[in-house]
Amino acid sequence: MERLIEGVLKRYRGPGDIDENELEEVSASIENFLEYARRKDRPPIEKAIEIGKLLRSFGAPVEGYKLMMADAEYYREIGNERLYWNRLYYAHSFMVTGYPTQKIEEKLNEYIMALRRNKSYVYFLPLFLNVKGNILHIYREKYEEAEEVYKEALETIQTFDESHYSEFTMKDYHWSLKAIVNNYVDMLLKIERNQEQEKKLELLRGLLEEEEKELPYINLLSLINKAEIEISRKNLEVAERYLKEAVIKMDRKFEGFILPSVNRDYGLIWAIKGDIDKAVKYTIAAFGNSAYYGNSLTETESLEAILKIFSMLSNEVRGEDRFEFFKKKGLIDAFLNILSYKDWVLGAEHSPDVAQFSRLISEHLNFSKETKKSIGFAAMLHDVGKIMIPWYTLNKPAPPDEIDWDLIQAHVYEGYRIVKKLGFDREAEWILEHHERCDGSGYPLGKKNPSLESQVIAISDTFDAAISHGRRYRPPKTAEEVLEEIEADRGKFYPEVIEALRKALPSM
Numbered sequence: 001m002e003r004l005i006e007g008v009l010k011r012y013r014g015p016g017d018i019d020e021n022e023l024e025e026v027s028a029s030i031e032n033f034l035e036y037a038r039r040k041d042r043p044p045i046e047k048a049i050e051i052g053k054l055l056r057s058f059g060a061p062v063e064g065y066k067l068m069m070a071d072a073e074y075y076r077e078i079g080n081e082r083l084y085w086n087r088l089y090y091a092h093s094f095m096v097t098g099y100p101t102q103k104i105e106e107k108l109n110e111y112i113m114a115l116r117r118n119k120s121y122v123y124f125l126p127l128f129l130n131v132k133g134n135i136l137h138i139y140r141e142k143y144e145e146a147e148e149v150y151k152e153a154l155e156t157i158q159t160f161d162e163s164h165y166s167e168f169t170m171k172d173y174h175w176s177l178k179a180i181v182n183n184y185v186d187m188l189l190k191i192e193r194n195q196e197q198e199k200k201l202e203l204l205r206g207l208l209e210e211e212e213k214e215l216p217y218i219n220l221l222s223l224i225n226k227a228e229i230e231i232s233r234k235n236l237e238v239a240e241r242y243l244k245e246a247v248i249k250m251d252r253k254f255e256g257f258i259l260p261s262v263n264r265d266y267g268l269i270w271a272i273k274g275d276i277d278k279a280v281k282y283t284i285a286a287f288g289n290s291a292y293y294g295n296s297l298t299e300t301e302s303l304e305a306i307l308k309i310f311s312m313l314s315n316e317v318r319g320e321d322r323f324e325f326f327k328k329k330g331l332i333d334a335f336l337n338i339l340s341y342k343d344w345v346l347g348a349e350h351s352p353d354v355a356q357f358s359r360l361i362s363e364h365l366n367f368s369k370e371t372k373k374s375i376g377f378a379a380m381l382h383d384v385g386k387i388m389i390p391w392y393t394l395n396k397p398a399p400p401d402e403i404d405w406d407l408i409q410a411h412v413y414e415g416y417r418i419v420k421k422l423g424f425d426r427e428a429e430w431i432l433e434h435h436e437r438c439d440g441s442g443y444p445l446g447k448k449n450p451s452l453e454s455q456v457i458a459i460s461d462t463f464d465a466a467i468s469h470g471r472r473y474r475p476p477k478t479a480e481e482v483l484e485e486i487e488a489d490r491g492k493f494y495p496e497v498i499e500a501l502r503k504a505l506p507s508m
């Protein structure tokens with residue numbers, strides 16, 4: 001069983017390597033293996049962690065999480081507490097490279113509380129805290145809380161000596177320490193700078209400087225971090241030197257983690273130099289790398305970079321038409337591009353189609369010219385939050401389970417966050433409501449009476465999904481069939497929106 005799945009996954013360096021028609025077979029192997037892992041009567045899975053890492057590289061970190069959770073459960077049953085905590089740690093560290101939902105975060109908090117009480121496994125505590133810090137600073141943007149967590153992690157680990165790690169089979173003391181420092185620095189770089197922080201940064205930088213031979217990956221991360229410190233100080237030449245060094249020292253094994261960061265940092269460097277075209281080009285390249293290797297964590301980081309570049313740009317727009325401006329500067333194309341890396345149909349067909357349908361439908365409703373334009377823009381980006389969702393979760397040819405479903409639903413909120421950050425508040429609200437339905441049967445809130453604008457996007461979305469070939473499991477329907485279904489299920493959409501769809505149909 002183990003060797004089989006290992007063999008299958010080792011064929012690919014990342015989702016970029018896989019052919020659409022191979023996916024079915026690979027997915028069946030993954031799902032079978034997960035089912036096997038959940039059995040209580042199986043022998044131990046020797047290479048569980050390696051397989052988890054392979055899943056992560058395959059753009060399936062959530063499956064890595066599921067595997068580790070199944071394995072944790074296995075060890076809990078047979079009373080091996082050490083391996084139970086070990087697998088729990090890996091489960092969450094994989095999930096951090098996917099998308100840690102609220103539920104996952106709550107669970108993690110419970111484990112951390114348990115570790116604070118349970119002194120015999122306290123050496124796991126800094127690692128768990130490190131994961132929590134990551135969630136807080138990368139996904140939730142709660143920097144102060146993240147700082148507290150990293151501080152606790154550092155303080156805890158500094159009271160240990162290497163003897164605590166004698167049976168620590170996951171990573172040694174130095175690895176953990178540096179991983180925490182790297183993340184702490186990364187977090188400090190995201191907040192407004194003042195002298196106090198500058199001091200902290202210098203202190204941590206000292207810790208990054210000590211090179212250790214056996215930590216090539218961590219040392220590469222440190223180089224990236226040092227480059228980012230210099231970028232934030234606008235010492236661009238020094239930063240470039242670090243980045244070049246990282247590229248030279250980069251082992252193929254680490255490409256998937258390092259390349260996206262290097263390209264993203266070049267994007268920021270060009271933005272500071274004022275060459276926006278190049279800035280956008282490099283940031284998109286970073287996304288391309290992340291997508292190829294299925295690395296959602298670096299995608300999240302690249303997303304932040306691109307948002308930063310565009311907010312630098314939007315400061316320049318005064319009185320000009322902001323949509324046109326962003327379009328001209330390539331923002332829309334950039335997002336569609338990124339979405340296509342993740343899910344080809346989504347970026348290349350679904351998003352432009354939904355935008356087109358929404359525009360046509362709003363012609364038959366009483367909106368101002370400006371609102372119609374806004375609806376088109378919001379519709380184009382309605383699923384942009386899916387950038388945050390791992391590749392396999394979006395593309396797996398099997399029905400989503402509860403965990404997947406939880407993740408997929410998060411695209412609504414993430415889309416809201418992205419568009420809001422670009423300064424489009426109204427449009428962000430509509431995106432937040434594009435899966436809500438008038439009768440309260442939608443998600444994420446089950447809100448009754450969502451805005452009319454959001455429902456134009458919602459009906460276009462439903463319509464496009466039903467008539468396209470892109471989705472698996474069911475043949476596409478004709479426009480008339482879909483309209484009939486929508487009408488039969490009247491409560492879900494506003495009558496005037498259904499009416500507008502009917503009127504728009506001939507032009508769609």
Ligand SMILES: [Fe+2]
Binds near residue numbers: 382383411
């Ligand atoms: Fe959606």
Ligand SMILES: [Fe+2]
Binds near residue numbers: 354382
């Ligand atoms: Fe959609």
